[in-house]
Amino acid sequence: MTTAHDYAHQNQERFQQQLIDLCRIPSVSTDPERKGETLQAAEWVAADMRKIGLNNVQIMPTPLHPVVYGEWLGAGPNAKTVLVYGHYDVQPAVTSDGWDQDPFEPTVKDGVLYCRGSSDDKGQMFAQLKAFEALLANGKPTVNVKFLIEGEEEIGSPNLGKFVAAHRELLMADVCVISDGSVIALDRPSIGYSTRGLMYLEMEVFGAKQDLHSGAFGGIVHNPAQALAEIIAQLHNPDGSVAVPGFYDHVVALSAAEREELAKSAWTDAEWKEATGVPAFWGEKEYLLHERIGARPTLEINGFVSGFYGAGSKTVLPGKALAKISCRLVANQNADQIFGLVRDHILRLAPPTVRVEVRQLASAGPALMDLNSPYMAAASRAYEKGWGQKPVYERGGGTLPILADFQRELNQIPIMLMGFGLQTDGAHGPNEHFVLEMFKRGIDTAICFFDEVGQIK
Ligand SMILES: [Zn+2]
Incomplete structure (x- = not known):
């Protein structure tokens, strides 16, 4: 050779x-x-x-x-x-x-x-x-x-x-x-x-047929931005895990040998702090930081759009609100199946005061x-x-x-x-x-x- x-x-x-x-x-x-x-x-x-x-x-x-x-x-x-x-x-x-x-x-x-x-x-x-x-x-x-x-x-x-x-x-x-x-x-x-794989969706919450005066209608109409926030707040458990039923069903567990191998190249908490600048870390405590990134699935809010966000104030009661949400997936989760689980859960959480649509944008295994x-x-x-x-x-x-x-x-x-x-x-x-x-x-x-x-x- x-x-x-x-x-x-x-x-x-x-x-x-x-x-x-x-x-x-x-x-x-x-x-x-x-x-x-x-x-x-x-x-x-x-x-x-x-x-x-x-x-x-x-x-x-x-x-x-x-x-x-x-x-x-x-x-x-x-x-x-x-x-x-x-x-x-x-x-x-x-x-x-x-x-x-x-x-x-x-x-x-x-x-x-x-x-x-x-x-x-x-x-x-x-x-x-x-x-x-x-x-x-x-x-x-x-x-x-x-x-x-x-x-x-x-x-x-x-x-x-x-x-x-x-x-x-x-x-x-x-x-x-x-x-x-x-x-x-x-x-x-x-x-x-x-x-990791990827599943990307957007959810849209519809309230009144158009933006309303918050003085004339506030208190009787469920604000779609608020309804959206209420739904999103229920997508994680207090321990940082994803609250969607069935979400973890097919996740392949990390073996002890793998955890040992991964530890060899892992950053220290101080290095992660340096890289992110956050005051404290968040997420599933039973997994080390590099394990959460490499071996655990996530659900992230990628963006919100609703109401007024220009300079100054506008007392509007928005007619609709939208959020972009993505999940990073691990073996053996299936992106289309995960979309179905997250969509069904969001629709279950949706209160009768608003109408919610969920649309899949992308998927990769x-x-x-x-x-x-x-x-x-x-x-x-x-x-x-x-x-x-x-x-x-x-x-x-x-x-x-x-x-x-x-x-x-x-x-x-x-x-x-x-x-x-x-x-x-x-x-x-x-x-x-x-x-x-x-x-x-x-x-x-x-x-x-x-x-x-x-x-x-
Ligand atoms: Zn390349």
């Missing part, structure tokens, strides 16, 4: 130059004016796939930006197959957002590459591709590989679920790896093994990987050998809808979240950057992962 690593190290400068070329293409998927450049980035990735020796390379259309696909199945039908997911599109960026330079003019300073997309996700995705190039350049890899690089991640992957469902045979694999995230620190690698799978062990050894340190396992509080899509369509495929970036890379913000040492270690780690998976019987 040392030869693939040698090849990668000898070609590091060329790899960096290629990454710079890719970063220079402003593939901003949300911008209709950048549709041509977004396609250009897809073509660039496809051309490199062909050059390094992948087969069946295709630019596959979706209703908006295409998916780039390439495979190498030379290890044979009995070998394992790795599906690599990444994205070639980027967030918008203009210099006036606070960049020290043109966001699409890649600049290397002190071993750091500054450019929109350098970390999220061009640099990380490209590390996977270069790792496989190194393996192909040094004999026959022991794993098959399928690369699926999409162009709509930054707009919420609206077409990927349908794309995966329509190409199940093509994409079927033993394990999926995603390098589109972060490790804790350069010398503290970490592997993500769960993400949670994902939880088995920490004891051989692929997880392979990912851990890959960081240990390739990155140079043994990684810890982390549960994420956010939502990655594609994980649930992949698992649903691809036979519950295990997914390894092997980030090569840092939380401080400025993804989505100004001066996004990618530490080139992490690009190098990412390539070494990816080479090790392919090799480790190739050894799984």
Whole structure:
């Protein structure tokens, strides 16, 4: 295996130059004016796939930006197959957002590459591709590989679920790896093994047929803003848990071993205080703060709208009130089922003095990987050998809808979240950057992962 690593190290400068070329293409998927450049980035990735020796390379259309696909199945039908997911599109960026330079003019300073997309996700995705190039350049890899690089991640992957469902045979694999995230620190690698799902709704409370004079009608009409607040106040129990009946029925409990593992990378209460600035914490007391974020579902009020909120005073009795509410979900909750439970509970709480409507706005499933799978062990050894340190396992509080899509369509495929970036890379913000040492270690780690998976019987 040392030869693939040698090849990668000898070609590091060329790899960096290629990454710079890719970063220079402003593939901003949300911008209709950048549709041509977004396609250009897809073509660039496809051309490199062909050059390094992948087969069946295709630019596959979706209703908006295409998916780039390439495979190498030379290890044979009995070998394992790795599906690599990444994205070639980027967030918008203009210099006036606070960049020290043109966001699409890649600049290397002190071993750091500054450019929109350098970390999220061009640099990380490209590390996977270069790792496989190194393996192909040094004999026959022991794993098959399928690369699926999409162009709509930054707009919420609206077409990927349908794309995966329509190409199940093509994409079927033993394990999926995603390098589109972060490790804790350069010398503290970490592997993500769960993400939370999301259910989003809005509730609207209707009172009188229009806004009323509070002097003429106050005291006989149930104020919708008040009714809304009364309902919302009953959505949590005094202990911080969600009061919706059945809400926790399918929640997978944290094991003692997992709690021990998660404690290794947990922030202290002081660090959480520093990050939030709150005077005291709130929530389910029987769970530590990082456990509440990674392993417990929540119900949050995201916004209220009602009545008068301009300068000065207006004695209005509003005709309606609206609240936006979302739930972060954990395995094995189902977003649509949770919507039904929350809606029914809200309608039960609604007093007869008002009319309440509840509408679902979005849903995405949670994902939880088995920490004891051989692929997880392979990912851990890959960081240990390739990155140079043994990684810890982390549960994420956010939502990655594609994980649930992949698992649903691809036979519950295990997914390894092997980030090569840092939380401080400025993804989505100004001066996004990618530490080139992490690009190098990412390539070494990816080479090790392919090799480790190739050894799984
Ligand atoms: Zn990304």
